[in-house]
Amino acid sequence: DGGITQSPKYLFRKEGQNVTLSCEQNLNHDAMYWYRQDPGQGLRLIYYSQIVNDFQKGDIAEGYSVSREKKESFPLTVTSAQKNPTAFYLCASRDTGGLETQYFGPGTRLLVL
Amino acid sequence: GQQVMQIPQYQHVQEGEDFTTYCNSSTTLSNIQWYKQRPGGHPVFLIQLVKSGEVKKQKRLTFQFGEAKKNSSLHITATQTTDVGTYFCAGRSGGYQKVTFGTGTKLQVIP
Numbered sequence: 001d002g003g004i005t006q007s008p009k010y011l012f013r014k015e016g017q018n019v020t021l022s023c024e025q026n027l028n029h030d031a032m033y034w035y036r037q038d039p040g041q042g043l044r045l046i047y048y049s050q051i052v053n054d055f056q057k058g059d060i061a062e063g064y065s066v067s068r069e070k071k072e073s074f075p076l077t078v079t080s081a082q083k084n085p086t087a088f089y090l091c092a093s094r095d096t097g098g099l100e101t102q103y104f105g106p107g108t109r110l111l112v113l
Numbered sequence: 114g115q116q117v118m119q120i121p122q123y124q125h126v127q128e129g130e131d132f133t134t135y136c137n138s139s140t141t142l143s144n145i146q147w148y149k150q151r152p153g154g155h156p157v158f159l160i161q162l163v164k165s166g167e168v169k170k171q172k173r174l175t176f177q178f179g180e181a182k183k184n185s186s187l188h189i190t191a192t193q194t195t196d197v198g199t200y201f202c203a204g205r206s207g208g209y210q211k212v213t214f215g216t217g218t219k220l221q222v223i224p
């Protein structure tokens with residue numbers, strides 16, 4: 001069963017703590033993306049990666065970090081430098097050889113305690 | 114930078130009424146995609162338009178790409194409660210590596 005998975009579904013962070021959100025895909029897609037969605041808002045791009053071992057900042061990268069050591073994995077770390085991390089985080093992947101279609105994971109809701 | 118706006122932000126319709134959302138880009142787009150996000154869910158791809166003036170239909174949904182490739186619309190005929198959700202457009206301009214998502218239109222359908 002192919003797809004894109006994110007874990008955990010809900011995550012609680014204490015002040016000053018770094019947390020890492022997992023994103024895994026078995027679609028053999030080259031490109032992967034992280035978005036942040038706030039209540040009633042659109043999708044804002046945090047980071048994206050077009051190929052393994054390479055990634056680019058999106059529109060709101062401050063306070064976040066990523067790695068792309070494997071094609072199927074693109075974890076996002078929300079650092080303590082991100083002052084307002086409470087949001088819904090969505091990971092997506094895309095086949096760069098085909099349409100622009102992005103396939104989204106189910107998302108992780110991050111709450112700050 | 115590339116900006117993509119959608120109007121309206123919210124729309125409440127009576128079941129059976131039609132619904133239209135409009136997407137406007139600050140730059141000419143190479144292509145445009147439409148996604149639907151159900152409440153509590155994640156965006157799901159609906160369709161991609163590439164050609165100037167292109168019109169595509171999916172059952173009760175009609176998608177249109179403007180002649181100047183700077184705007185697009187999604188029209189739903191005779192809405193049903195299953196149409197509830199937020200509709201996003203997303204587009205890429207020729208000089209950009211990444212796609213920019215629109216601000217979204219949240220549709221509520223009153224039974």
